[in-house]
Amino acid sequence: MAPRRLSFTAEVVAELAPHVPPLPCCRAALLVGMAWAGEPGAARAGAELVTTRPVAARAALGTLRADRLRAHVERRRTPRRVRYRVTVEGDPPPPLDAPERLSAGMCCTRTLLRGAFLAGGAVSHPERPAHLEILARSAQTATALGDAFGRLGVDATVVERRGRWLATVRTGEAVGVALSVIGAQGGRLRYEEGRVVREMRAAVNRRINGETANLRRTADAAVRQVEAATRLRNDPVRWEGLPQGLREAAELRLRHPQDTLERIAAHAGVSRSAMAGRLHRLTESARFAGAVAGNPHSNPARGGG
Ligand SMILES: [Zn+2]
Structure with a gap:
Protein backbone atom coordinates (compact mmCIF):
# COMPACT_ATOMS: atom_id res chain seq x y z
CA MET A 1 0.00 0.00 0.00
CA ALA A 2 1.32 3.44 -0.92
CA PRO A 3 1.98 5.68 2.07
CA ARG A 4 -0.77 8.23 2.54
CA ARG A 5 0.41 11.66 1.45
CA LEU A 6 0.43 14.28 4.16
CA SER A 7 -2.03 17.11 3.69
CA PHE A 8 -0.43 20.51 3.30
CA THR A 9 -1.83 21.47 6.72
CA ALA A 10 -0.09 18.44 8.25
CA GLU A 11 3.17 19.46 6.57
CA VAL A 12 2.95 22.98 8.00
CA VAL A 13 2.04 21.66 11.46
CA ALA A 14 4.98 19.24 11.31
CA GLU A 15 7.28 22.13 10.41
CA LEU A 16 6.05 24.34 13.28
CA ALA A 17 5.66 21.79 16.07
CA PRO A 18 9.27 21.00 17.05
CA HIS A 19 10.25 24.59 17.86
CA VAL A 20 10.06 25.56 21.51
CA PRO A 21 10.22 29.38 21.62
CA PRO A 22 13.55 30.52 23.10
CA LEU A 23 12.11 33.55 24.94
CA PRO A 24 9.88 33.14 28.01
CA CYS A 25 7.48 35.84 26.69
CA CYS A 26 7.00 33.84 23.49
CA ARG A 27 6.52 30.55 25.33
CA ALA A 28 3.64 32.16 27.20
CA ALA A 29 2.27 33.52 23.91
CA LEU A 30 2.45 30.12 22.20
CA LEU A 31 0.33 28.58 24.97
CA VAL A 32 -2.15 31.48 24.88
CA GLY A 33 -2.53 30.94 21.14
CA MET A 34 -3.07 27.23 21.62
CA ALA A 35 -5.63 27.87 24.32
CA TRP A 36 -7.48 30.41 22.16
CA ALA A 37 -7.66 28.01 19.23
CA GLY A 38 -8.59 24.40 18.94
CA GLU A 39 -11.49 22.55 20.39
CA PRO A 40 -14.03 23.82 22.86
CA GLY A 41 -14.70 21.70 25.92
CA ALA A 42 -11.99 22.70 28.38
CA ALA A 43 -13.38 21.80 31.78
CA ARG A 44 -11.16 24.21 33.67
CA ALA A 45 -10.66 27.18 31.37
CA GLY A 46 -7.18 28.57 31.72
CA ALA A 47 -5.52 25.41 32.91
CA GLU A 48 -6.23 23.32 29.83
CA LEU A 49 -5.63 23.11 26.12
CA VAL A 50 -7.74 20.89 23.92
CA THR A 51 -6.59 19.91 20.46
CA THR A 52 -7.19 17.07 18.01
CA ARG A 53 -3.49 16.97 17.14
CA PRO A 54 -1.12 14.81 19.18
CA VAL A 55 1.83 16.75 17.75
CA ALA A 56 0.31 20.00 19.09
CA ALA A 57 -0.21 18.43 22.51
CA ARG A 58 3.47 17.38 22.51
CA ALA A 59 4.52 20.91 21.54
CA ALA A 60 2.53 22.30 24.47
CA LEU A 61 4.17 19.85 26.88
CA GLY A 62 7.65 20.72 25.58
CA THR A 63 6.96 24.43 26.01
CA LEU A 64 5.60 23.99 29.54
CA ARG A 65 8.59 21.84 30.44
CA ALA A 66 10.94 24.64 29.32
CA ASP A 67 9.30 26.77 32.03
CA ARG A 68 9.48 23.89 34.54
CA LEU A 69 5.72 23.54 34.58
CA ARG A 70 4.26 20.09 35.02
CA ALA A 71 1.38 18.95 32.88
CA HIS A 72 -0.33 15.81 31.70
CA VAL A 73 -2.14 14.78 28.53
CA GLU A 74 -5.39 12.92 28.39
CA ARG A 75 -6.52 11.24 25.20
CA ARG A 76 -10.25 11.14 24.67
CA ARG A 77 -12.19 9.54 21.88
CA THR A 78 -15.32 11.51 21.04
CA PRO A 79 -17.86 10.31 18.46
CA ARG A 80 -16.23 12.34 15.71
CA ARG A 81 -12.55 12.58 16.60
CA VAL A 82 -9.86 12.01 19.16
CA ARG A 83 -9.13 14.95 21.44
CA TYR A 84 -6.01 15.59 23.45
CA ARG A 85 -6.44 17.57 26.60
CA VAL A 86 -3.32 19.10 28.12
CA THR A 87 -3.77 20.10 31.74
CA VAL A 88 -1.26 22.16 33.67
CA GLU A 89 -0.65 20.97 37.19
CA GLY A 90 -0.33 23.17 40.25
CA ASP A 91 -2.45 24.57 43.02
CA PRO A 92 -3.74 26.84 41.71
CA PRO A 93 -2.51 26.07 38.16
CA PRO A 94 -0.90 28.98 36.32
CA PRO A 95 -3.38 30.46 33.86
CA LEU A 96 -2.56 29.51 30.27
CA ASP A 97 -4.81 31.74 28.29
CA ALA A 98 -4.78 35.01 30.21
CA PRO A 99 -4.25 37.94 27.82
CA GLU A 100 -2.16 39.71 30.48
CA ARG A 101 0.51 37.09 29.86
CA LEU A 102 0.96 38.51 26.37
CA SER A 103 3.65 41.05 25.67
CA ALA A 104 3.06 43.62 22.96
CA GLY A 105 6.16 42.44 21.11
CA MET A 106 5.94 41.28 17.51
CA CYS A 107 7.80 38.14 18.59
CA CYS A 108 4.85 37.25 20.80
CA THR A 109 2.20 38.16 18.25
CA ARG A 110 3.79 35.80 15.74
CA THR A 111 4.20 33.05 18.31
CA LEU A 112 0.62 33.48 19.49
CA LEU A 113 -0.57 32.80 15.93
CA ARG A 114 1.85 29.92 15.59
CA GLY A 115 0.37 28.29 18.69
CA ALA A 116 -3.14 28.92 17.42
CA PHE A 117 -2.34 27.35 14.05
CA LEU A 118 -0.72 24.36 15.72
CA ALA A 119 -3.79 23.70 17.83
CA GLY A 120 -6.55 24.54 15.35
CA GLY A 121 -5.26 25.83 12.02
CA ALA A 122 -5.73 24.57 8.48
CA VAL A 123 -4.48 25.75 5.11
CA SER A 124 -5.58 24.76 1.63
CA HIS A 125 -3.26 22.86 -0.71
CA PRO A 126 -0.99 25.30 -2.60
CA GLU A 127 -2.56 24.42 -5.95
CA ARG A 128 -6.11 24.89 -4.64
CA PRO A 129 -7.87 28.23 -4.05
CA ALA A 130 -6.19 30.15 -1.23
CA HIS A 131 -7.61 29.62 2.25
CA LEU A 132 -6.12 29.58 5.73
CA GLU A 133 -8.23 29.32 8.84
CA ILE A 134 -7.88 28.91 12.57
CA LEU A 135 -10.69 27.34 14.49
CA ALA A 136 -11.17 29.33 17.69
CA ARG A 137 -12.74 28.37 20.96
CA SER A 138 -15.07 31.36 21.01
CA ALA A 139 -16.14 34.42 19.05
CA GLN A 140 -13.96 36.49 21.35
CA THR A 141 -10.79 34.49 20.77
CA ALA A 142 -11.50 34.33 17.01
CA THR A 143 -11.62 38.14 17.01
CA ALA A 144 -8.41 38.33 19.05
CA LEU A 145 -6.67 36.04 16.54
CA GLY A 146 -8.00 38.10 13.63
CA ASP A 147 -6.64 41.25 15.33
CA ALA A 148 -3.25 39.60 15.82
CA PHE A 149 -3.10 38.82 12.09
CA GLY A 150 -4.07 42.44 11.40
CA ARG A 151 -1.17 43.75 13.55
CA LEU A 152 1.19 41.75 11.33
CA GLY A 153 -0.33 43.13 8.13
CA VAL A 154 -2.39 40.06 7.24
CA ASP A 155 -6.00 40.73 6.35
CA ALA A 156 -8.13 38.25 8.32
CA THR A 157 -11.88 37.88 8.65
CA VAL A 158 -13.80 36.34 11.54
CA VAL A 159 -16.61 34.04 10.45
CA GLU A 160 -19.06 31.67 12.11
CA ARG A 161 -19.52 28.24 10.59
CA ARG A 162 -22.00 25.77 12.05
CA GLY A 163 -21.77 27.37 15.45
CA ARG A 164 -17.95 27.45 15.45
CA TRP A 165 -15.84 30.58 15.15
CA LEU A 166 -12.93 30.93 12.79
CA ALA A 167 -10.33 33.53 11.87
CA THR A 168 -9.84 33.17 8.10
CA VAL A 169 -7.36 34.49 5.54
CA ARG A 170 -8.57 34.25 1.99
CA THR A 171 -6.32 35.81 -0.62
CA GLY A 172 -3.34 34.07 -2.20
CA GLU A 173 -0.95 36.80 -1.16
CA ALA A 174 -2.24 37.05 2.43
CA VAL A 175 -2.08 33.27 2.96
CA GLY A 176 1.58 33.35 1.84
CA VAL A 177 2.37 36.16 4.30
CA ALA A 178 0.41 34.40 7.07
CA LEU A 179 2.55 31.26 6.64
CA SER A 180 5.68 33.38 6.99
CA VAL A 181 4.52 35.25 10.08
CA ILE A 182 3.68 32.02 11.93
CA GLY A 183 7.19 30.79 11.10
CA ALA A 184 6.44 28.22 8.39
CA GLN A 185 9.13 29.29 5.91
CA GLY A 186 9.22 25.87 4.25
CA GLY A 187 5.46 25.94 3.95
CA ARG A 188 5.63 29.42 2.47
CA LEU A 189 8.03 28.27 -0.26
CA ARG A 190 5.90 25.23 -1.08
CA TYR A 191 2.84 27.44 -1.08
CA GLU A 192 4.31 30.06 -3.43
CA GLU A 193 5.48 27.35 -5.85
CA GLY A 194 1.99 25.89 -5.88
CA ARG A 195 0.49 29.32 -6.34
CA VAL A 196 2.63 29.89 -9.44
CA VAL A 197 1.52 26.51 -10.83
CA ARG A 198 -2.12 27.31 -10.02
CA GLU A 199 -1.99 30.76 -11.62
CA MET A 200 -0.15 29.46 -14.67
CA ARG A 201 -2.65 26.65 -15.09
CA ALA A 202 -5.51 29.16 -14.89
CA ALA A 203 -3.84 31.39 -17.49
CA VAL A 204 -3.21 28.43 -19.83
CA ASN A 205 -6.82 27.28 -19.45
CA ARG A 206 -8.10 30.76 -20.24
CA ARG A 207 -5.92 30.85 -23.33
CA ILE A 208 -6.91 27.39 -24.52
CA ASN A 209 -10.57 28.23 -24.03
CA GLY A 210 -10.12 31.44 -26.00
CA GLU A 211 -8.24 29.69 -28.79
CA THR A 212 -10.77 26.87 -28.93
CA ALA A 213 -13.59 29.39 -29.22
CA ASN A 214 -11.73 31.21 -32.02
ZN1 LIG B 1 7.98 37.24 22.73
Missing part, protein backbone atom coordinates in the same frame (compact mmCIF):
# COMPACT_ATOMS: atom_id res chain seq x y z
CA LEU A 215 -11.03 27.97 -33.90
CA ARG A 216 -14.65 26.95 -33.58
CA ARG A 217 -15.84 30.33 -34.87
CA THR A 218 -13.43 30.12 -37.82
CA ALA A 219 -14.49 26.55 -38.64
CA ASP A 220 -18.18 27.45 -38.40
CA ALA A 221 -17.67 30.39 -40.72
CA ALA A 222 -15.82 28.22 -43.26
CA VAL A 223 -18.63 25.63 -43.20
CA ARG A 224 -21.23 28.35 -43.79
CA GLN A 225 -19.16 29.75 -46.67
CA VAL A 226 -18.80 26.32 -48.33
CA GLU A 227 -22.57 25.79 -48.01
CA ALA A 228 -23.28 29.24 -49.44
CA ALA A 229 -20.87 28.76 -52.35
CA THR A 230 -22.33 25.30 -53.13
CA ARG A 231 -25.88 26.60 -53.08
CA LEU A 232 -25.03 29.52 -55.38
CA ARG A 233 -23.07 27.37 -57.80
CA ASN A 234 -26.01 25.00 -58.07
CA ASP A 235 -28.13 27.93 -59.22
CA PRO A 236 -26.57 28.91 -62.59
CA VAL A 237 -28.63 32.09 -62.97
CA ARG A 238 -27.55 33.45 -59.61
CA TRP A 239 -24.03 32.14 -60.04
CA GLU A 240 -23.63 34.05 -63.35
CA GLY A 241 -25.21 37.10 -61.76
CA LEU A 242 -22.63 37.26 -58.97
CA PRO A 243 -19.98 39.97 -59.19
CA GLN A 244 -16.64 38.60 -60.35
CA GLY A 245 -14.99 39.10 -56.94
CA LEU A 246 -17.70 37.15 -55.12
CA ARG A 247 -17.60 34.31 -57.63
CA GLU A 248 -13.84 34.10 -57.23
CA ALA A 249 -14.21 34.06 -53.43
CA ALA A 250 -16.77 31.26 -53.71
CA GLU A 251 -14.51 29.21 -55.99
CA LEU A 252 -11.54 29.67 -53.67
CA ARG A 253 -13.54 28.64 -50.63
CA LEU A 254 -14.81 25.53 -52.42
CA ARG A 255 -11.33 24.62 -53.51
CA HIS A 256 -9.77 25.29 -50.07
CA PRO A 257 -12.47 24.51 -47.47
CA GLN A 258 -9.93 24.23 -44.61
CA ASP A 259 -7.97 27.38 -45.32
CA THR A 260 -7.93 30.37 -43.05
CA LEU A 261 -9.29 33.70 -44.17
CA GLU A 262 -5.70 34.91 -44.55
CA ARG A 263 -4.85 32.05 -46.94
CA ILE A 264 -8.00 32.56 -49.03
CA ALA A 265 -7.20 36.28 -49.25
CA ALA A 266 -3.64 35.44 -50.31
CA HIS A 267 -4.88 33.12 -53.07
CA ALA A 268 -6.96 36.00 -54.45
CA GLY A 269 -4.22 38.55 -53.89
CA VAL A 270 -6.48 40.84 -51.85
CA SER A 271 -6.40 42.05 -48.25
CA ARG A 272 -7.81 39.99 -45.41
CA SER A 273 -10.57 42.51 -44.77
CA ALA A 274 -11.51 42.70 -48.47
CA MET A 275 -11.85 38.89 -48.56
CA ALA A 276 -13.82 38.92 -45.28
CA GLY A 277 -16.24 41.39 -46.90
CA ARG A 278 -16.61 39.23 -50.02
CA LEU A 279 -17.23 36.03 -48.08
CA HIS A 280 -19.75 37.86 -45.92
CA ARG A 281 -21.62 39.11 -49.01
CA LEU A 282 -21.43 35.60 -50.43
CA THR A 283 -23.22 34.05 -47.44
CA GLU A 284 -25.77 36.89 -47.52
CA SER A 285 -26.47 36.28 -51.26
CA ALA A 286 -26.86 32.55 -50.63
CA ARG A 287 -29.29 33.22 -47.79
CA PHE A 288 -31.37 35.33 -50.18
CA ALA A 289 -31.04 32.71 -52.95
CA GLY A 290 -32.04 30.01 -50.46
CA ALA A 291 -35.18 31.93 -49.54
CA VAL A 292 -36.10 32.30 -53.21
CA ALA A 293 -35.17 28.69 -53.94
CA GLY A 294 -37.89 27.68 -51.51
CA ASN A 295 -40.41 28.69 -54.21
CA PRO A 296 -40.04 26.41 -57.28
CA HIS A 297 -41.83 28.85 -59.65
CA SER A 298 -39.32 31.59 -59.18
CA ASN A 299 -36.31 29.36 -59.62
CA PRO A 300 -35.72 28.50 -63.26
CA ALA A 301 -32.65 26.45 -62.39
CA ARG A 302 -34.84 23.83 -60.79
CA GLY A 303 -37.01 21.54 -62.83
CA GLY A 304 -35.42 22.84 -66.03
CA GLY A 305 -32.85 20.10 -65.36
Whole structure:
Protein backbone atom coordinates (compact mmCIF):
# COMPACT_ATOMS: atom_id res chain seq x y z
CA MET A 1 0.00 0.00 0.00
CA ALA A 2 1.32 3.44 -0.92
CA PRO A 3 1.98 5.68 2.07
CA ARG A 4 -0.77 8.23 2.54
CA ARG A 5 0.41 11.66 1.45
CA LEU A 6 0.43 14.28 4.16
CA SER A 7 -2.03 17.11 3.69
CA PHE A 8 -0.43 20.51 3.30
CA THR A 9 -1.83 21.47 6.72
CA ALA A 10 -0.09 18.44 8.25
CA GLU A 11 3.17 19.46 6.57
CA VAL A 12 2.95 22.98 8.00
CA VAL A 13 2.04 21.66 11.46
CA ALA A 14 4.98 19.24 11.31
CA GLU A 15 7.28 22.13 10.41
CA LEU A 16 6.05 24.34 13.28
CA ALA A 17 5.66 21.79 16.07
CA PRO A 18 9.27 21.00 17.05
CA HIS A 19 10.25 24.59 17.86
CA VAL A 20 10.06 25.56 21.51
CA PRO A 21 10.22 29.38 21.62
CA PRO A 22 13.55 30.52 23.10
CA LEU A 23 12.11 33.55 24.94
CA PRO A 24 9.88 33.14 28.01
CA CYS A 25 7.48 35.84 26.69
CA CYS A 26 7.00 33.84 23.49
CA ARG A 27 6.52 30.55 25.33
CA ALA A 28 3.64 32.16 27.20
CA ALA A 29 2.27 33.52 23.91
CA LEU A 30 2.45 30.12 22.20
CA LEU A 31 0.33 28.58 24.97
CA VAL A 32 -2.15 31.48 24.88
CA GLY A 33 -2.53 30.94 21.14
CA MET A 34 -3.07 27.23 21.62
CA ALA A 35 -5.63 27.87 24.32
CA TRP A 36 -7.48 30.41 22.16
CA ALA A 37 -7.66 28.01 19.23
CA GLY A 38 -8.59 24.40 18.94
CA GLU A 39 -11.49 22.55 20.39
CA PRO A 40 -14.03 23.82 22.86
CA GLY A 41 -14.70 21.70 25.92
CA ALA A 42 -11.99 22.70 28.38
CA ALA A 43 -13.38 21.80 31.78
CA ARG A 44 -11.16 24.21 33.67
CA ALA A 45 -10.66 27.18 31.37
CA GLY A 46 -7.18 28.57 31.72
CA ALA A 47 -5.52 25.41 32.91
CA GLU A 48 -6.23 23.32 29.83
CA LEU A 49 -5.63 23.11 26.12
CA VAL A 50 -7.74 20.89 23.92
CA THR A 51 -6.59 19.91 20.46
CA THR A 52 -7.19 17.07 18.01
CA ARG A 53 -3.49 16.97 17.14
CA PRO A 54 -1.12 14.81 19.18
CA VAL A 55 1.83 16.75 17.75
CA ALA A 56 0.31 20.00 19.09
CA ALA A 57 -0.21 18.43 22.51
CA ARG A 58 3.47 17.38 22.51
CA ALA A 59 4.52 20.91 21.54
CA ALA A 60 2.53 22.30 24.47
CA LEU A 61 4.17 19.85 26.88
CA GLY A 62 7.65 20.72 25.58
CA THR A 63 6.96 24.43 26.01
CA LEU A 64 5.60 23.99 29.54
CA ARG A 65 8.59 21.84 30.44
CA ALA A 66 10.94 24.64 29.32
CA ASP A 67 9.30 26.77 32.03
CA ARG A 68 9.48 23.89 34.54
CA LEU A 69 5.72 23.54 34.58
CA ARG A 70 4.26 20.09 35.02
CA ALA A 71 1.38 18.95 32.88
CA HIS A 72 -0.33 15.81 31.70
CA VAL A 73 -2.14 14.78 28.53
CA GLU A 74 -5.39 12.92 28.39
CA ARG A 75 -6.52 11.24 25.20
CA ARG A 76 -10.25 11.14 24.67
CA ARG A 77 -12.19 9.54 21.88
CA THR A 78 -15.32 11.51 21.04
CA PRO A 79 -17.86 10.31 18.46
CA ARG A 80 -16.23 12.34 15.71
CA ARG A 81 -12.55 12.58 16.60
CA VAL A 82 -9.86 12.01 19.16
CA ARG A 83 -9.13 14.95 21.44
CA TYR A 84 -6.01 15.59 23.45
CA ARG A 85 -6.44 17.57 26.60
CA VAL A 86 -3.32 19.10 28.12
CA THR A 87 -3.77 20.10 31.74
CA VAL A 88 -1.26 22.16 33.67
CA GLU A 89 -0.65 20.97 37.19
CA GLY A 90 -0.33 23.17 40.25
CA ASP A 91 -2.45 24.57 43.02
CA PRO A 92 -3.74 26.84 41.71
CA PRO A 93 -2.51 26.07 38.16
CA PRO A 94 -0.90 28.98 36.32
CA PRO A 95 -3.38 30.46 33.86
CA LEU A 96 -2.56 29.51 30.27
CA ASP A 97 -4.81 31.74 28.29
CA ALA A 98 -4.78 35.01 30.21
CA PRO A 99 -4.25 37.94 27.82
CA GLU A 100 -2.16 39.71 30.48
CA ARG A 101 0.51 37.09 29.86
CA LEU A 102 0.96 38.51 26.37
CA SER A 103 3.65 41.05 25.67
CA ALA A 104 3.06 43.62 22.96
CA GLY A 105 6.16 42.44 21.11
CA MET A 106 5.94 41.28 17.51
CA CYS A 107 7.80 38.14 18.59
CA CYS A 108 4.85 37.25 20.80
CA THR A 109 2.20 38.16 18.25
CA ARG A 110 3.79 35.80 15.74
CA THR A 111 4.20 33.05 18.31
CA LEU A 112 0.62 33.48 19.49
CA LEU A 113 -0.57 32.80 15.93
CA ARG A 114 1.85 29.92 15.59
CA GLY A 115 0.37 28.29 18.69
CA ALA A 116 -3.14 28.92 17.42
CA PHE A 117 -2.34 27.35 14.05
CA LEU A 118 -0.72 24.36 15.72
CA ALA A 119 -3.79 23.70 17.83
CA GLY A 120 -6.55 24.54 15.35
CA GLY A 121 -5.26 25.83 12.02
CA ALA A 122 -5.73 24.57 8.48
CA VAL A 123 -4.48 25.75 5.11
CA SER A 124 -5.58 24.76 1.63
CA HIS A 125 -3.26 22.86 -0.71
CA PRO A 126 -0.99 25.30 -2.60
CA GLU A 127 -2.56 24.42 -5.95
CA ARG A 128 -6.11 24.89 -4.64
CA PRO A 129 -7.87 28.23 -4.05
CA ALA A 130 -6.19 30.15 -1.23
CA HIS A 131 -7.61 29.62 2.25
CA LEU A 132 -6.12 29.58 5.73
CA GLU A 133 -8.23 29.32 8.84
CA ILE A 134 -7.88 28.91 12.57
CA LEU A 135 -10.69 27.34 14.49
CA ALA A 136 -11.17 29.33 17.69
CA ARG A 137 -12.74 28.37 20.96
CA SER A 138 -15.07 31.36 21.01
CA ALA A 139 -16.14 34.42 19.05
CA GLN A 140 -13.96 36.49 21.35
CA THR A 141 -10.79 34.49 20.77
CA ALA A 142 -11.50 34.33 17.01
CA THR A 143 -11.62 38.14 17.01
CA ALA A 144 -8.41 38.33 19.05
CA LEU A 145 -6.67 36.04 16.54
CA GLY A 146 -8.00 38.10 13.63
CA ASP A 147 -6.64 41.25 15.33
CA ALA A 148 -3.25 39.60 15.82
CA PHE A 149 -3.10 38.82 12.09
CA GLY A 150 -4.07 42.44 11.40
CA ARG A 151 -1.17 43.75 13.55
CA LEU A 152 1.19 41.75 11.33
CA GLY A 153 -0.33 43.13 8.13
CA VAL A 154 -2.39 40.06 7.24
CA ASP A 155 -6.00 40.73 6.35
CA ALA A 156 -8.13 38.25 8.32
CA THR A 157 -11.88 37.88 8.65
CA VAL A 158 -13.80 36.34 11.54
CA VAL A 159 -16.61 34.04 10.45
CA GLU A 160 -19.06 31.67 12.11
CA ARG A 161 -19.52 28.24 10.59
CA ARG A 162 -22.00 25.77 12.05
CA GLY A 163 -21.77 27.37 15.45
CA ARG A 164 -17.95 27.45 15.45
CA TRP A 165 -15.84 30.58 15.15
CA LEU A 166 -12.93 30.93 12.79
CA ALA A 167 -10.33 33.53 11.87
CA THR A 168 -9.84 33.17 8.10
CA VAL A 169 -7.36 34.49 5.54
CA ARG A 170 -8.57 34.25 1.99
CA THR A 171 -6.32 35.81 -0.62
CA GLY A 172 -3.34 34.07 -2.20
CA GLU A 173 -0.95 36.80 -1.16
CA ALA A 174 -2.24 37.05 2.43
CA VAL A 175 -2.08 33.27 2.96
CA GLY A 176 1.58 33.35 1.84
CA VAL A 177 2.37 36.16 4.30
CA ALA A 178 0.41 34.40 7.07
CA LEU A 179 2.55 31.26 6.64
CA SER A 180 5.68 33.38 6.99
CA VAL A 181 4.52 35.25 10.08
CA ILE A 182 3.68 32.02 11.93
CA GLY A 183 7.19 30.79 11.10
CA ALA A 184 6.44 28.22 8.39
CA GLN A 185 9.13 29.29 5.91
CA GLY A 186 9.22 25.87 4.25
CA GLY A 187 5.46 25.94 3.95
CA ARG A 188 5.63 29.42 2.47
CA LEU A 189 8.03 28.27 -0.26
CA ARG A 190 5.90 25.23 -1.08
CA TYR A 191 2.84 27.44 -1.08
CA GLU A 192 4.31 30.06 -3.43
CA GLU A 193 5.48 27.35 -5.85
CA GLY A 194 1.99 25.89 -5.88
CA ARG A 195 0.49 29.32 -6.34
CA VAL A 196 2.63 29.89 -9.44
CA VAL A 197 1.52 26.51 -10.83
CA ARG A 198 -2.12 27.31 -10.02
CA GLU A 199 -1.99 30.76 -11.62
CA MET A 200 -0.15 29.46 -14.67
CA ARG A 201 -2.65 26.65 -15.09
CA ALA A 202 -5.51 29.16 -14.89
CA ALA A 203 -3.84 31.39 -17.49
CA VAL A 204 -3.21 28.43 -19.83
CA ASN A 205 -6.82 27.28 -19.45
CA ARG A 206 -8.10 30.76 -20.24
CA ARG A 207 -5.92 30.85 -23.33
CA ILE A 208 -6.91 27.39 -24.52
CA ASN A 209 -10.57 28.23 -24.03
CA GLY A 210 -10.12 31.44 -26.00
CA GLU A 211 -8.24 29.69 -28.79
CA THR A 212 -10.77 26.87 -28.93
CA ALA A 213 -13.59 29.39 -29.22
CA ASN A 214 -11.73 31.21 -32.02
CA LEU A 215 -11.03 27.97 -33.90
CA ARG A 216 -14.65 26.95 -33.58
CA ARG A 217 -15.84 30.33 -34.87
CA THR A 218 -13.43 30.12 -37.82
CA ALA A 219 -14.49 26.55 -38.64
CA ASP A 220 -18.18 27.45 -38.40
CA ALA A 221 -17.67 30.39 -40.72
CA ALA A 222 -15.82 28.22 -43.26
CA VAL A 223 -18.63 25.63 -43.20
CA ARG A 224 -21.23 28.35 -43.79
CA GLN A 225 -19.16 29.75 -46.67
CA VAL A 226 -18.80 26.32 -48.33
CA GLU A 227 -22.57 25.79 -48.01
CA ALA A 228 -23.28 29.24 -49.44
CA ALA A 229 -20.87 28.76 -52.35
CA THR A 230 -22.33 25.30 -53.13
CA ARG A 231 -25.88 26.60 -53.08
CA LEU A 232 -25.03 29.52 -55.38
CA ARG A 233 -23.07 27.37 -57.80
CA ASN A 234 -26.01 25.00 -58.07
CA ASP A 235 -28.13 27.93 -59.22
CA PRO A 236 -26.57 28.91 -62.59
CA VAL A 237 -28.63 32.09 -62.97
CA ARG A 238 -27.55 33.45 -59.61
CA TRP A 239 -24.03 32.14 -60.04
CA GLU A 240 -23.63 34.05 -63.35
CA GLY A 241 -25.21 37.10 -61.76
CA LEU A 242 -22.63 37.26 -58.97
CA PRO A 243 -19.98 39.97 -59.19
CA GLN A 244 -16.64 38.60 -60.35
CA GLY A 245 -14.99 39.10 -56.94
CA LEU A 246 -17.70 37.15 -55.12
CA ARG A 247 -17.60 34.31 -57.63
CA GLU A 248 -13.84 34.10 -57.23
CA ALA A 249 -14.21 34.06 -53.43
CA ALA A 250 -16.77 31.26 -53.71
CA GLU A 251 -14.51 29.21 -55.99
CA LEU A 252 -11.54 29.67 -53.67
CA ARG A 253 -13.54 28.64 -50.63
CA LEU A 254 -14.81 25.53 -52.42
CA ARG A 255 -11.33 24.62 -53.51
CA HIS A 256 -9.77 25.29 -50.07
CA PRO A 257 -12.47 24.51 -47.47
CA GLN A 258 -9.93 24.23 -44.61
CA ASP A 259 -7.97 27.38 -45.32
CA THR A 260 -7.93 30.37 -43.05
CA LEU A 261 -9.29 33.70 -44.17
CA GLU A 262 -5.70 34.91 -44.55
CA ARG A 263 -4.85 32.05 -46.94
CA ILE A 264 -8.00 32.56 -49.03
CA ALA A 265 -7.20 36.28 -49.25
CA ALA A 266 -3.64 35.44 -50.31
CA HIS A 267 -4.88 33.12 -53.07
CA ALA A 268 -6.96 36.00 -54.45
CA GLY A 269 -4.22 38.55 -53.89
CA VAL A 270 -6.48 40.84 -51.85
CA SER A 271 -6.40 42.05 -48.25
CA ARG A 272 -7.81 39.99 -45.41
CA SER A 273 -10.57 42.51 -44.77
CA ALA A 274 -11.51 42.70 -48.47
CA MET A 275 -11.85 38.89 -48.56
CA ALA A 276 -13.82 38.92 -45.28
CA GLY A 277 -16.24 41.39 -46.90
CA ARG A 278 -16.61 39.23 -50.02
CA LEU A 279 -17.23 36.03 -48.08
CA HIS A 280 -19.75 37.86 -45.92
CA ARG A 281 -21.62 39.11 -49.01
CA LEU A 282 -21.43 35.60 -50.43
CA THR A 283 -23.22 34.05 -47.44
CA GLU A 284 -25.77 36.89 -47.52
CA SER A 285 -26.47 36.28 -51.26
CA ALA A 286 -26.86 32.55 -50.63
CA ARG A 287 -29.29 33.22 -47.79
CA PHE A 288 -31.37 35.33 -50.18
CA ALA A 289 -31.04 32.71 -52.95
CA GLY A 290 -32.04 30.01 -50.46
CA ALA A 291 -35.18 31.93 -49.54
CA VAL A 292 -36.10 32.30 -53.21
CA ALA A 293 -35.17 28.69 -53.94
CA GLY A 294 -37.89 27.68 -51.51
CA ASN A 295 -40.41 28.69 -54.21
CA PRO A 296 -40.04 26.41 -57.28
CA HIS A 297 -41.83 28.85 -59.65
CA SER A 298 -39.32 31.59 -59.18
CA ASN A 299 -36.31 29.36 -59.62
CA PRO A 300 -35.72 28.50 -63.26
CA ALA A 301 -32.65 26.45 -62.39
CA ARG A 302 -34.84 23.83 -60.79
CA GLY A 303 -37.01 21.54 -62.83
CA GLY A 304 -35.42 22.84 -66.03
CA GLY A 305 -32.85 20.10 -65.36
ZN1 LIG B 1 7.98 37.24 22.73
